[in-house]
Structures are given as structure tokens and as C-alpha cells.
Amino acid sequence: MPQASAATASSSWGAYGPVHGYRYENLAAVTTTSSRVYAVTEAYNAGSGNVPTGYIGVLARLYKGSALCASNGYTYNTAPMPGWSIPTQGNGCGSGTYHSYGVSQAFNGSSYNAFYTFVSPSLVHGAVVTADAGTPTAAPGRNSAGPTWARNATGLTYGSGMEATEPENEPDLMQAYATNGRLGYVKRTDLESEPTPASPRQAVATQSRLAGQARTLTVYALDGTTPVGDFVITHNQGHAPAPSR
Secondary structure: OOOOOOEEEEOOOEEEEEEOOEEEEEEEEEEEOOOOEEEEEEEEEOOOOOEOOOOEEEEOEEEEOOEEEEEEOOEEOOOOEOEEEEEOOOOOOOOOEEEEOOEEEEEOOOOEEEEEOOOOOOEEOOEEOOOOOOOOOOOOOOOOOOOOOEEOOOOOEEEOHHHOOOHHHOOOEEEEEOOOOOEEEEEHHHHOOOOOOOOHHHHHHHHHHHOOOEEEEEEEOOOOOOEEEEEEEEOOOOEOOOOOO
């Protein structure tokens, strides 16, 4: 049987800033090959030239259907350059429909501001699903109250991270696939347990220390207390993306 060819579906570019004197653009992409599915987040200086070391942070998230399938920790540009990119690790979560919905950060002078990408079009077995291709469902940095989340018996909000319109209005429990294939929820506080760096120097030093490591989170049932499996956050190195804008 011939192998399926690779396919990539990319979101529209999303603009944000200025942040500490720089305007940026970010993008999410999902790629399928014969052996794996992965998401990519890219962020660029929207102007000309490089931004200083550590000014751009990127985090990629891969979704199967509405559930989080793979994610990594933030990585920051390790030298002055115009952009930075990161792919998720692993092979995906089996057959199905996939999207990419990433996050980028911009140094604001004393910490970092976070901005969603647009949601990528979906890919199923290497084919673009034209029904929603190119239609973003969330805008970077949009001032929005976000969706009205359902609540479980203890009052925790829950749902799909793809419905959040910015990092600040994600649900308490985000739907995710465990490494054992079971569907459950990861806690937002666990996903975001890495401290936000206070400076580019600290950001680059932290990613150097964490490089190659993995952080295991618990996947819970809807009650937020019953474990159903594990979810792994990888700390892989980002890179300067190939010119795509």
C-alpha cells in the first residue's frame, strides 16, 4: 500500500502588539505524514529586522477533535532573530480530525504577555477539511469575556481549550487525551504551572535547564479528582522557522 503524502494546514496570521516597542504576528499549523501528526506555532516580528534574544516565546498545542492531544512548554528565541517556531512531539492520538491552536508570548519589559494564534484548518488523514478551512475561531489578544463554561459538581469550569478566546479565559478543566488513550481533563493550573519568566535572560536560562525533559500531568475524570491517565508536556528546543510570511 502506498504511503500517504504529507499535508499541512495553516491558520491566518494574527497580529498583536505593540509590546515593548515591537509588533508581532503568529500562526498555527498542523501537519500529517504517513507516521505522525504534529502542530507548530510560529511568531515573527511584524516589522523589519530581528528582535532581541528571549523576546519571543512560543508554545504549540495539537487538538484531536475538541480535546488536547499534545503540548509543549514555552521555548524562547536563543539569539537575535526575526521569528521563532516550535513543533509538538509524538505521533498524535490515533486517527481523527486534528487542529493546531497555539500560544505565543512577547516580552513586555518586566514579564511576558501571552496571545493565542488563530485556530488552524483541520486535517483528516492528510486532507484539508474544506468546511472550516481558513476560518479562524479565535483572535490573538481579543478582549472578550470568552465562552460561558459549564461547571462540574464542585464548581470547576470545564470544556475544550479550542473554545477559549485568550489564555486568560481557558476553563479550569481542559478536555484532553491521556497517553493510555482515555479521554478526560487536565487542570489549567497544571498546564500553566511553569512560572512566567521575569526577563529574557531568565527565559533562555530556564529553557536551557528544562531542555529534553518531560513533565507528567494527571488526566482526571470530570469530577477533577479521579485520575484516568497521564498527559506529558515536552520541553523541546524551538528554532528559527523557514520563511513563510
